[in-house]
Amino acid sequence: MTRPAENSSAPYACDPAKTRGRRLSEAESPTRTAFQRDRDRIVHSGAFRKLQYKTQVFVYHEGDYYRTRLTHSLEVAQIARSISRQLGLNEDLAEAVALAHDLGHTPFGHAGEDALDGAMQAYGGFDHNEQTFRILTELEARYAEFDGLNLTWETLEGAVKHNGPLTDPRPHLATFCDHWDLELDGWPSAEAQVAALADDIAYNNHDIDDGLRAGLFTVEDLSALPLVGPVLEEVQDRYPRLELPRWIHETIRRLINLMVEDLLGETRRRLAEQAPSTVDDIRKAGRAVVAFSETMRENDRVLRDFLFTRMYRHYLVNRQTLKARRVVSELFQLYMDQPNTLPAEWRQRAETADSARLRARVVADYIAGMTDRYALEAHRKVFDPYARF
Template sequence: MPPSAGLAQLAPWAVRPDQSRGRLHPEAADLSRSPYARDRDRIIHSTAFRRLQYKTQVFVFHEGDAFRTRLTHSLEVAQIARAIARRLRLDEDLAEALALAHDLGHPPFGHAGEEALNGAMKPFGGFDHNAQSLKAVTHLETRYGGFDGLNLTWETLEGLAKHNGPLRRPAPFIAAYEARHPLELSTHASAEAQVAAIADDIAYNNHDLDDGLRAGLFTLEEAAALPLFGEALADARRRLPDMAPDREAPEAIRRVINRMIVDVVDEATRRIGALAPASVAEIRAAARPVVGFSQGMVALNQGLREFLWARMYRHWRVNRTTQKSKRVVQVLFSLLHGGPQMLPPDWQARAGEPGSAQCAHAVCDWIAGMTDRFALEEHRRMTDPDVPG
């Protein structure tokens, strides 16, 4: 590949684009982009990425235009990942690519949809959105004439498969893919993948807090009882005493995000200093991740998560949406698994015999690719006699 302008600035333990292990299907180098910038661009242009616009974080798409979707969440994760990678002298393009791809396998209706699909797929190996993300970029995308998937680099696929750590018991699809294209599942991923994972934690906790306040599920003063948020809110009010009330929450949340980023950079710098790695191979072989929160921030972040769990994810209004969403997925799976002739022709061919394992996996892939809106429309078409099929 051509030399990158940023190679000299990369840390010794960063992934180096000029030393990529390449792609499963060899391709000529792109003279204007590094391999990981090329991966990022392929992810952005994928069908799965576009569909994230109408896939839920917590609220279903029709509940309000201002709430996060999987797409806006992924963009926010990417921004945080680039900020952390830059400060740690890691490859920003790889961190960004992984951040943008990490939710490609999420089904409609967020975690409610995932739980419903996992339950339906229990007899056939279950459903895992991380494995589905890998499946999307290696198999389900059909944009290129020479191969299925996006033909991403080994480093991007490795980071996508194990950004949450080594996989001792990989999901069936990941295990099958490993047999074809080994990703060294028993080791940690690169520091860039670890950055993408921690950026996801930072983004969803803070932005779910923002969405919960916007939806009126709890008040600003109730959230201020959390030490992390309360300190940030007090600081914002002290520095900006004439601030309009509707700007207080955003000011506090951006301070919390910045504090978390600084904490991750400081903690990662400490861990890397203690490990003293000379290469990315030593990052992968380390006993624990080199990127993470400090112990103090782990406790503060856990308090935030517990608050969101109690006051938002289990709020009665959210519970209603969750149950309705699960029911939609369950009904779609049941009808299509027993009657794959209702699938489009190309998916019928994938499904094979009704009720079979092959059919279950095809139906699962079909449903997992749906947006919230399409799933609701399909449910109406298949269950309401007054709606044309």
Template sequence: MSDHHAPYAADPARTRGRLHAQEESPGRTPFQRDRDRIIHSTAFRRMKHKTQVFVSVDGDHYRTRLTHSLEVAQIARSIARRLRLDEDLTEALALAHDLGHTAFGHAGEEALSDKMAAWGGFDHNAHTIRIVTKLEHRYVPFDGLNLTWETLEGLAKHNGPVLSPPWALAEYVAGHDLELSTYASLEAQVAALSDDIAYNTHDVDDGLRAGLFTLEDLLAVPLVAETWGRLTRTYPNAPKDRLRAELIREMVGHLVLDLLGETHARLEALQPQSADDIRTAGRPIACFSDAARTQERELKHFLRTRMYRHYKVQHITDLAKGVISDLFDLYLDDPMRMPPEWSGRAAHAAIPDRVRTVADFIAGMTDNFALRELARLTGRKPIEI
């Protein structure tokens, strides 16, 4: 255990290792190596053309899955440092947490899940595991990235124990036990909450930028109202665009400090002496206070009603679902419509393997590639590129 690590941190020197035995890199810990493999993966690069809420044709400044993941990694790493956790494992989990998302954000996932309903559905967390253990083809000796047990565990259950795993996760853990019934490491818990902090606050920024709601609308949210009131008293003559940036930053800082305070209190109560003590604690140890949880729920409710269900977003969402749904039908009807490396896999496969190969291909698409494919196959352009 490194001197600066707490006893409850994940220890790279005591990793449970990789499914395929490999000599470790002399200049990097196993968790640093995991992070580097994630950054160099094809799936990671594709995230720059996968949007969070808006399709990427709507503007250059909205967040993509890639910029969001970088923001989550920054928040998670700073929290990990304060809690004396393994920063590299925390960062690896933050960078990889969205690898399994489809094009067009949650709209794409819903459409693919509907199409896959008879074959076990589609779940982006489980698909992340599928990508890093099977679908990335970068190494001669094995499929996937051959990440450590701790990284795979964190990706599988960063939101808590998984008692009914989706098929893709169940298929993997049948051969490599990730102990789904327990909590994940504190590093994984921190990465998951950093995701909440990042997307809640940054969706406010994107929603304001897009004109889906106004600052005055937002002041109905107590966390926003408190923060804005403090800022306008401190900077009474500041330009609004700069105050808006300060607002987002202040909200992130408030939630980070609250998370640190509640987590320290839970650590004090538990007195964990190992990472396994965190796993078997029976409740999350990284957590917001009750007050901040309420604030976060209020903000989520505002974003759900005023942004995600806004008629402009809903219109694009409906079009995007149609794109994914139509592509699924076209490829399943004739797998030879897919590129050779995919059509070869699907053409002679039995159902459900053929269906799952089609889903794997679609899930990897960027927004623009999906739109180009539909135009190539049908001539239709429901969303202009």
């Protein structure tokens, strides 16, 4: 069992007192560190609040129990903080990256993104990671002195590179880096790496939870999986009369603990092997320092394959996916052809755009910012002849 870490920072942790600063200089808070302030700006953003009504697999009217992008982001942040504390990393930075990672997602989960990307193919495509970066640096309009959130270099680096180096950045990010280099060819901080794997841990395990409760697969279906099966058996042996909801929760809790313990063990092994003494040593390591063991990576791959086949391609999910794609595609075409159907502010942006490509980007920004519920209602008001405006 891993012992709780002491309250000390590792030499390779990001130090908010040594931040590379913000793109636009501003006085720092006397009561919060730079990374705490970044986290707070993300939490108070409009894009973050909208995650409450954006789903991952199910559209919102399938039930109010299933996880949304907001609950998922909070769970990722909690796991990231716990791991960071064990490794002596900066918990606030890991939390900020975790809370920001889903801001650019469209309504209706991956189905919505696929539809919007398809509609945008002639205009440069759509990618939720780039959209997250645009929200953080441009689209969020709350502050008097700047667009975006004016986050620190370290938080922006983590947001764009949490999955590793970027060799072919999309246009907005590439242009931004011409003016403020985020060193896209290197690895991100250990805190950002923690946030990325915390996302994997939360995503897979909570999809198991949602899938079981929705009846998309059964406990027996899971029993053959190398990671899940032994835990199912262990819980059954210890709690043979436990009711199903508690039994599911106990299983998910143990699975998360197993993955966290594995990550800590493999990461400590790599840290001992590489002996980094600064955060730049982490960035120049040539590979991820925060990682699962080879066995856990294979188990995770098997679980992902199972969820893809049995959950994401389940016929009930496919039906909702078809609806979601239709809603997004038809709204996009409508707003491109008839920008006068957009709300006043967005209409002005679309009608004054210098090219079809720029107009399409305005339309995509508007649709991407919708919640599931808002998108369904917007579509109904326009395409249902009996709907009231």
